[in-house]
Amino acid sequence: MKSLWVSMETIHDVTYFAPEARAAHEAVGLRGFWRGYVAMRAAPMGAAPLGLVSAVFYNFSPGFLARSLPEVWSIASPSAALEARLSGAVAVLGSFEVPVLGTLRSLVSAVGWAGRPLGAANAALPWPSDPVGALWHACTVLREHRGDGHNAVLAAEGIDGVEAHALRDAADGSRAMVQRARGWTDEEWDAGVSRLVARGLIASGALTASGVALRSHIEARTDALGAVPYVSIPLGDLETLESFLRPIARRLVPSVIPYPNPVGAPAP
Template identity: 60%
Template sequence: MTPERARALWIALEPLHGVTYFTPQARAAHEEVGLRGFWRGYVAMRAAPLGAAGLGLVTAAFFNFAPRFLARSVPSVWEMASPAAALRAREAGAVAALETHLPGARDGLGGVLPVLRRVLADVPWTGALGAANAALEMPEDPLAALWHAATVLREHRGDGHVAVLTAEGIGGLEAHVLRDAEDGSRAMITASRGWTEAEWARAADGLTARGLLGDGLTEAGAKLRGHVERRTDELAAIPYRGVTDDEFALLDSVLTPLARALVPAAVPVPNPVGVPAP
């Protein structure tokens, strides 16, 4: 399993998880258990595998949000809905969304689910969100099982991404500033991650002093961005090491058409969480 193949599978799986946040079915499910508003639902459903986590753990695990932004939801969301209720709501909402946008998809999953179950057994428990989701039982329903696999693998990949950025001395805000220099995502990010203009400017000044930012990304900045993505893909490939060429072809042939049916119909592009167009 090459990093390129791992990245291809991430691109195919990410939209299957993305319905958890962007669809009316998902919002209805979390509001039904008392999680009113988009951000309360997002924070509770994503953090729920960690238990009734406090602000410090959620901020560290999510990595790229301003702490004050998350403080609007944590820990108060656990008074609105328990982590167990949030877990049930996120699965129910995601499955309802997938049923709406991928009618008949259950019938084509018989071949890929055994492969994904084996892959999940190889997910290393080295990051908070990946490990917490991997510890949850895989649902019996095929569509729920597919969503669960997508969730575990995307959070495992995210944990690896955070580890690589941290090793390079890049924090969550700095990662956003570097991304903006490449794709112009600043307005979307500041609105959805809670960083102030002053904080953004300080981060940009620090990156400029390191020679990573100038009139856009410098050569060193572009090299660092490339290294981070490559190393992230290498770490994300670890659970797939037992996947054969034929199994990869099967996963790609089944998952990529599903992703294309979801983007942008159910999951908008561009978006703050980084779901790419398949």
């Protein structure tokens, strides 16, 4: 159910875009958008070094990440970053009853974590006692599960981080937005494009038929891998979950989360 993933992605994304989330990470010393982003997203793995974070933040430039790592861990401990990201997410989402927590817990329990490092690190965290915090936590765990699978598919197809963005740009012209947000230099980006041209995936700045087929395959395979835990949940429960999450996600876009945005998720 791709629309369910889109709602979960949107709810997770408040931690990057909401002023309340920015204030929470600045309160623990993580000033500047990217310090907060890197610390809060990497914190489930502990004080992770640059190499590990670069591996799981697959489509970010390692040189870009090096501006924050390992310095961020001397500013805020992983535990402080985790507390900040949760409090910021709850601050923007608000307070309400979450009758679908049972379904979300079942989904998280149904996931197999082999080869899913960032998702597994989030899943190992304790569930928040606050119901809205638990909602955000579940969406985050399932979001990172899907993201880990996407990275695995890219790697299996021999597409590195910058090449993934270049493929997307050849389809939708997103370079101006994405390149800056992921920290790739012009030289790195253009070299990635050249590699894709050599593979026959891009020609004259556009996707070739092979490029279109590869992108479609990557997205379809990502969806298939991400859907595995959902097959164990009754369809009616999934429909109820989607009906609950979609209005929450829709009120966040574009008032809190801009659209389009570098994450690349469709609007809910």
